[in-house]
Amino acid sequence: MKQEDFHTVVCDSAFGRFCSKAADSDLGGISAADITLFVRQLEQAVFSSMIHTFQTQGVLTNREREYSLTKILSVFNTAPQHQCLIRRWLRLLTERDWLKFRGDNYYGAAAVSKVMLDQCWSAARKSWDGRLGSPLAMDYLISNVRRLPQLMSGEQQAALLLFPEGKMDYANALYRESITARYLNQATAEAVSRIVAAKKLTGAESEEQLHIVEIGAGTGATTAVVVPRLKAAVGALSIEYLFTDISNFFLLAARENFKDYPWMRFQIVDIDKNFVQQGLKAKCADIIIAAGILNNAADTDKTVEGLMHILAEGGWMLITEPTGEFPEMLISQAFMMSRPEDDRKNTKTTFMSVDQWLDVFRKAGAAEVLTLPDEAHPLTPLGQKFFAVRKK
Ligand SMILES: C[S@@+](CC[C@H](N)C(=O)[O-])C[C@H]1O[C@@H](n2cnc3c(N)ncnc32)[C@H](O)[C@@H]1O
Numbered sequence: 001m002k003q004e005d006f007h008t009v010v011c012d013s014a015f016g017r018f019c020s021k022a023a024d025s026d027l028g029g030i031s032a033a034d035i036t037l038f039v040r041q042l043e044q045a046v047f048s049s050m051i052h053t054f055q056t057q058g059v060l061t062n063r064e065r066e067y068s069l070t071k072i073l074s075v076f077n078t079a080p081q082h083q084c085l086i087r088r089w090l091r092l093l094t095e096r097d098w099l100k101f102r103g104d105n106y107y108g109a110a111a112v113s114k115v116m117l118d119q120c121w122s123a124a125r126k127s128w129d130g131r132l133g134s135p136l137a138m139d140y141l142i143s144n145v146r147r148l149p150q151l152m153s154g155e156q157q158a159a160l161l162l163f164p165e166g167k168m169d170y171a172n173a174l175y176r177e178s179i180t181a182r183y184l185n186q187a188t189a190e191a192v193s194r195i196v197a198a199k200k201l202t203g204a205e206s207e208e209q210l211h212i213v214e215i216g217a218g219t220g221a222t223t224a225v226v227v228p229r230l231k232a233a234v235g236a237l238s239i240e241y242l243f244t245d246i247s248n249f250f251l252l253a254a255r256e257n258f259k260d261y262p263w264m265r266f267q268i269v270d271i272d273k274n275f276v277q278q279g280l281k282a283k284c285a286d287i288i289i290a291a292g293i294l295n296n297a298a299d300t301d302k303t304v305e306g307l308m309h310i311l312a313e314g315g316w317m318l319i320t321e322p323t324g325e326f327p328e329m330l331i332s333q334a335f336m337m338s339r340p341e342d343d344r345k346n347t348k349t350t351f352m353s354v355d356q357w358l359d360v361f362r363k364a365g366a367a368e369v370l371t372l373p374d375e376a377h378p379l380t381p382l383g384q385k386f387f388a389v390r391k392k
Contacts (some may be wrong), residue, residue: 013370015191015194015370015388016370016372016388018190018194019187019190019191019194019370019372019386019388020187020372020373020374021190022186022187022189022190023183023184023186023187023190023372023373023386024183025186026182026183026186027179027182027183027378027379028131028179030131030132030179030378030379031378032377032378032380032381034127034131034132034378035132035378035379035381035382036381037127038124038127038128038132039381039382041120041123041124041127042124042128042327042328043096043327044120044123044124045117045120045121045123045124046141046327046328046330046331047092047093047096047098047327048112048116048117048120049117049120049121049145049148049331050089050093050098050148050331051093051098051099051109051110051112052112052113052114052116052117053145053148053149054072054109055109055111055112056149057075057076057149058075059071059072059075060072060099060106060107060109061109061111063107063108063109063110063111064107065107066102066103066105066106066107067105067106067107068104068105068106069087069090069104069105069106072086072090072106073086076149076152076153077152077153078152078153079152079153079154081154081338081339082151082152082154082335084339085330085334085335085350086152088330088334088348088350089330090106091348092325092327092330093106093109094106098110117145121138121142121145124138125138132178132179133173133174133177133178133179133181134172134173134177134178135173136169136170136172136173136177137170137173137174137177137178139170140161140162140170140173140174140332141328141331141332143161143164144158144161144331144332145331147161148331151335158332158333158335158336159336161332162332162333162336166249168219168253171218171219171221172219172221175218175219175221175222175291175292176219176221176224179379179382180379180382180384181221183373183379183384183386184222184291184320184384184386185221185222185225185226185291185320186225187320187372187386188222188225188226188289188291188318188320188386189222189225189226189229189230190229191316191318191386191388192212192226192229192230192233192287192289192318193229193230193232193233195286195287195316196210196230196233196234196237197233199237199286200235200237208237208238209237209238209239209240210234210237210238210239210240210286210287211239211240211242211284211285211286211287211312212230212239212240212241212242212285212286212287212288212289213242213244213280213285213287213288213289213310214226214241214242214243214244214288214289214290214291215244215245215269215271215288215289215290215293215307216244216245216246216271216290216291216292216293216294216296217243217244217245217250217254217289217291217293218245218247218250218292218293219250219253220243220250220253220254220257220258221291222289222291222320223241223243223254223258223289224257226289227241227258227261227264231261238263239263240263240265241261241263241264241265242264242265242266242267242280243258243264243265243266243267244266244267244268244269245268245269246268246269246270246271247268248268251266251267251268254266267279271293271294271296271297271303271306272297272298272299272303274306275306275307275309275310276309276310280310281310282309282310283309283310283311283312283313284310284312285310285311285312285315286311286312286315286316287315287316287317287318288307288310288311288315288316288317288318289318290307290317290318290319290320291319291320292320292321292322294319294321295321295322295337295350295351295352296337297340297342298338298340298341298342299340299341299342300340300342300343300344300352300360301342301343301360301363301364302342304317304360304361304364305363305364307364308364308365308366308391311391312391313391313392314390314391314392315390315391316388316389316390316391317366317387317388317389317391318386318387318388318389319357319386319387319388319389320384320385320386320387321351321352321357321384321385321387322351322383322384322385323351323352323353323354323357323383323384323385324349324351324353324383325349325350325351326350326351326383329350329351330350334350337350342360343356343359343360344356351383354371354385357385357387358371361387361389365391365392366389366390366391366392367390367391367392368389368390369387369388369389369390370386370387370388370389371385371386371387372385372386373385373386
């Protein structure tokens with residue numbers, strides 16, 4: 001099957017149209033021009049922050065002089081686990097004409113003063129705050145910018161900037177309140193409701209239990225949109241919702257936050273390990289939800305194959321993921337990620353492209369894939385995608 005056929009099957013279906021309509025319901029009149037302007041301003045702020053950080057440590061200060069990679073890494077005492085990330089910064093800055101590269105050296109950066117940097121972030125903020133999301137999302141990025149030298153050296157843990165004093169305010173701004181989070185969480189909740197409704201139509205409620213597994217459920221941003229709708233949709237159907245994450249910190253909070261849903265269970269699950277050996281049953285899950293987690297997989301192919309194995313025949317995997325390169329992630333959350341062992345190694349990217357994802361799904365035995373939003377959608381420049389993947 002050609003790749004286009006493979007993923008357009010469900011896009012034109014009623015299921016695809018309902019998911020798309022639900023996702024759009026919370027956009028509040030945002031236009032493609034608003035998004036494109038913001039993306040441009042954010043990139044300007046992020047690339048300026050990278051250059052400014054280098055220059056405050058005395059490298060890339062003289063436009064004509066060449067600076068070796070070794071020199072750049074050494075002035076920050078860059079931790080071994082972050083060297084690859086800083087190489088990615090340099091490659092991206094070169095691709096986007098902020099730097100030039102000759103031999104093994106970088107040069108040609110224009111001076112970026114603190115005043116210029118502040119102006120760039122103010123412009124991005126003006127387009128973002130209150131319209132595309134909470135001001136806290138911008139505060140979070142700026143708090144990372146201020147600590148970039150410490151993040152590079154490993155002296156600052158990136159997770160502590162996302163969850164300062166264990167608080168979830170920044171994470172909520174990113175995973176619940178941003179325009180993309182609202183779009184993706186609505187698409188996921190609608191897909192779950194539609195799948196459950198279809199299951200009820202088959203008369204399955206008398207004999208079967210519906211199994212939903214969420215992996216990397218974290219702060220429960222997607223869960224919080226999915227489970228109230230699910231409660232309304234299940235009717236007489238018996239249901240189990242397994243909320244999982246690698247970290248007990250999130251499971252403790254989720255137990256409290258979702259205590260009104262007696263059909264929810266909570267369990268540690270690591271996506272880099274064999275799912276069956278961690279207690280999940282083969283061919284049992286009707287729906288697997290993976291919201292913004294699969295980019296943490298060491299080997300995406302292996303993890304998606306493992307998830308397919310625990311999915312029942314005809315079951316659905318609902319995945320939300322950043323696709324392409326996100327400069328703002330490279331100065332923040334990428335400091336929490338480890339080096340992948342999948343195709344990202346070849347493309348030298350932090351996140352997979354849509355085509356790479358479709359390839360992963362096809363290899364893992366998917367029958368069809370719905371991808372949202374489509375190319376003409378106002379949110380497309382933000383690069384975040386919802387995939388609904390059905391097992392053969
Ligand atoms: C970007 S957050 C996902 C957002 C999440 N859906 C939410 O609402 O907060 C990534 C989550 O993946 C979890 N995680 C990271 N590595 C993991 C792994 N190897 N196995 C399972 N979960 C992992 C983190 O603990 C975190 O909760």
